Amino acid sequence: MKLNISFILFTCALTVTAVTVQAQQPNQVFKGAGSPVNPKVAMSWNRYNDHAGITDICKKIAAAHPDLCKLESIGKSYQGRDLWCLTISDFKNGGDVSRKPAMYIDGNIHSNEVQGSEFALYTAWYLTESFGDTKYIQELLADKTFYIVPTINPDARDNFFHEANNASSPRSGLIPVDNDRDGAVDEDGYDDLDKDGNIVMMRRKNPNGRWKQDTKDPRKMVQVGPEEKGDYELLGLEGIDNDGDGLVNEDGYTFEYDPNRDWGWGWQPNYIQGGAYKYPFSLPENRAVMEFVMKHPNIAAAQSYHNSGGMILRGPGGQEDVGTYNATDVRIYDVLGKKGEELLPGYRYLVVYKDLYSAYGGELDWFYGGRGVYTFSNELWTSYLMFNKGSDDDDNSGVDPSYQFDRYLLFKDAFVEWHEYNHPQYGKIEIGGFKKNFGRMHPGFLMESDAHRNMSFSIFHCYQTPKLSIDSIAEKDLGDGLKEITAVISNERIIPTHASQDLKFKIERPDYISITGPKVLAGMVVENRDLNITTEQKTNPGTIEVANIPGQGTVTVRWIVQGSGKYTITVDSRKGGILSKTK
Template sequence: MRLKNIIAAVGCALITSQAIAQKPENILAAAGSPPNPKVTVSWNRYYDYAGITDIVKKLAAAHPDLVKLESMGKSFQGKDLWVLTISDLKKGNADKKPAMYIDGNIHSNEIQGSEFAMYTAWYLVEMFNAGNKYVQELLADKTFYIAPTINPDARDNFFHKGNTANSPRSGMIPIDNDRDGLMNEDGFDDLDGDGHITTMRRKNPNGRYKVDPTDPRRMILVGQGEKGDYELLGQEGIDNDGDGFVNEDGEGAYDPNRDWGWNWQPNTIQGGAYKYPFSIPENRAVADFVMKHPNIAAGQSYHNNGGMILRGPGAIEDVETYNAQDIRVYDALGKKGEEMMPGYRYIVVYKDLYSVFGGELDWFYGGRGIYTFSNELWTDYLYYAKNVTDQRTPYDFDRDLLMKDAFVDWKTYNHPTYGEIEIGGFKKTFNRLHPGFLLESDAHRNMAFSVYHAYHTPKLRVDQIEVKDIGGGLKEVTAMVFNERIIPTHSSQDLKYNIEVPNIVSISGGTPIAAMIVTNKDLNITTEQKTDPANIKVSNIPGNGNVTVRWIVKGGSKYTINVESKKGGTASGTSN
């Protein structure tokens, strides 16, 4: 009888679920959004590693013709480093199409990069499924490689342990940073066990701080000669090692964004560097993946915060690396990004921020010739959609729009060193991280910028094929290869160091006996390729530009021209 009741209850639940399920006829699609996605994801929250794994597996299962899921390696603690291949898998080999690589969460507290990366994958496949022709054409031509988190161990640490908005940045490899014999000792302690490391304050009639009379949550510095009511004791913590000091030993840490094999410097010069370039397993896995995918022409790494679209160089020593031709490409893309993302600024790392040696951004460009940005997600502009500098603004925003959910109210705590104190302050999920209602909005704008970047990877076409009979059974075949997009097949950095092989333009339909590149068609100036005339090696097809090639061919009357480019994909054309 009990089993029957259970079955009946399950049946009722299924009927109820079906009754309230969204049906296409009940939905009016909002412009620019998938109306009835196969995979439903709430984009107003954050997901730990298990949550990310669940989402990417569901995307791959629901969209087998658009999504391939694989692990590109293991984290230090053995977690799979998931990477999604997003493309129309029915239309060409995804690894032969011009590609965009996206990752997030290289720093463990910069977590929204993972949601932004996953949103990009989700949006593309669900809009494709909804019949959006722009996305369908995009995925027919392009491939996206999307790695939601490349620091999953430390991500879970940030989620499930007490942390501030600023800690930790590192991965989870044990390090004795201060050489006291303890590995990765926690400098902070979550005194009240709420998962957030907030601020400690103690009453003091001669303190330098007082409670803001307009907002009791906020502490303000008193004026000259004025006595305060409190002293601030720093962030939550105790004397872990019995030396009489609290929080003086921060968690031993390295910085995963100082580990890349371009202009790498040791820890004595670049704080946070580990043993040697690519000594961190997660970074090594990313580098191996990129090396195996020479079709990657564009890159995006999501960080936080400050509302910035960053390009290299990371240090002044690399100013000459970023030459004028490539900077023009960066400028065209970056300035468009400023239009698409209100409050975001397109800037140069070393000039507008600080020096970074061994950064991912510079390795992608300097080492692989890939046009790469690093978007610093979240900007104060998003508080009230205007530029703000007032220190009260975060408190006002929390009160006005978040119903004071971002602040842990002050409470009394008996500290083993300081006696009776109070602890309180903003949660770790505020200031650097998007509130829920802004998460999807900013994810969409950043996604759109990455799609714009990917759209402008090379798109080649062959036309203007001219066939001229020159006598003696010979034909002169001339063809023009166009690149319709901003990004060339080879960046100047690529050409400087011969990073990638040249483009190959080949002919079939006859026997080529001579081949040349036409440098001036009007004046009939050419440069002959004296070997292998069937396959002309073209070093570069510029953005929004073209290259003209010519053969002298014996036999045949109809000729097919094929182009193969590692970063530009393939194209073909046939003479009339």
């Protein structure tokens, strides 16, 4: 066959152009308030990404914004996938990013709770793409650092996408487990009878069945009344009884260890806390996160993304741990959580043990209890977002909102229509039901809006981490070449440099306030300046150790020095950063 070389070259040129041209010309677009107008990394936030997709996005963001983003792998998953971390900050302004007050964000600790990865990625993308023309973001990244780990369960994330599952499976990772102790590892997953990637429901016609089709939407099955006869029997999840014991799919994921029961605070073994694995941090992914956090004491705030239910959760996870959350810290949590309710319509600020159930060995309890970091777990997606109303606003139509939402807004794309199948054990049956991408996951068109709102809550949280300043420096001549120097250090934000939990267990070192230049004869903390009440630090008086700089508060320190000339006062706080002033 004779080839047309000119046509091939033209086609190649079009292909290269399509691949390399990402952003539109500036004169072709007009900025929508609050959104990047012409991003360097063109993204669609209406779909989900597997681990390869997440890797690609992370690399693109880091390559497009080298002065704002650094990419690293903080460890490997059980199957060897990288746990990517995006460090977002203004690397040219504000000093060492590892010493700025920081916020840690992760998602997808549970394999079927996937959208947290996209929400975390959206945060990284938005911060970098908005930096150029948004003063608030410029000031934020000059002061703060974000550590963003999109997924901490990449193996099971890929399994959820690429293998047959339903909306609730699998929850764990993919470390093989012998569920029934028969010496064989049960890791075969579910039986996808029609090979469509979704594990839905099975039903069989039965004139004495207890189920019938809903008259308002025949796709839905409803149970009949006590004196009614139904048309169907429900046979459970799509699958096969592999060993003849009457149970379908028990050889799939019967025992699922729970990565959110693996953390080293309040941990309990599996016979007490179902889902716990061998010992705290026995899972490589969680251990990698723990080691990263331990190496970054500047982390003062944290956010973990789960699904679903529209909740802003704080600990404690277990009632026995209620005393851990000191009243002072709870007041700070309340300010943050209630602001979250304003920013996230349909979401509720709740306490895990009180409003849900007791859970031990959870991530948010380790972050707070073990590290003194104010931490939330947001349960993403709420049915409120379907029609912007809650269950209390029901129109009494008796119509299931999920079916209505799928019918009128998703055009039945979220439902596998009931269809016949010749089952090897049950004979002629029907298979149908909601797909795995509906029920817990955001429909595509609602993802970006909710990602933005959840990001705004994280930004508010990060903004409230300590912002220190040396408010004033006063000098008093004492005669004989001696001078009294008094400095007032303030914290403009509501989060202190040490949480009450931190102070109780001395998790992090004190804040250091030092003076260099003159000879220091004495150093002290001023408890009451009006009454001149002080507490002297007799050892190493040039560097005063302060237990805490409270939120929206001050500390006052004083030195007696000998000599004249310039001197520098420096504040060095793990969670508050470093600053200095020369006089």
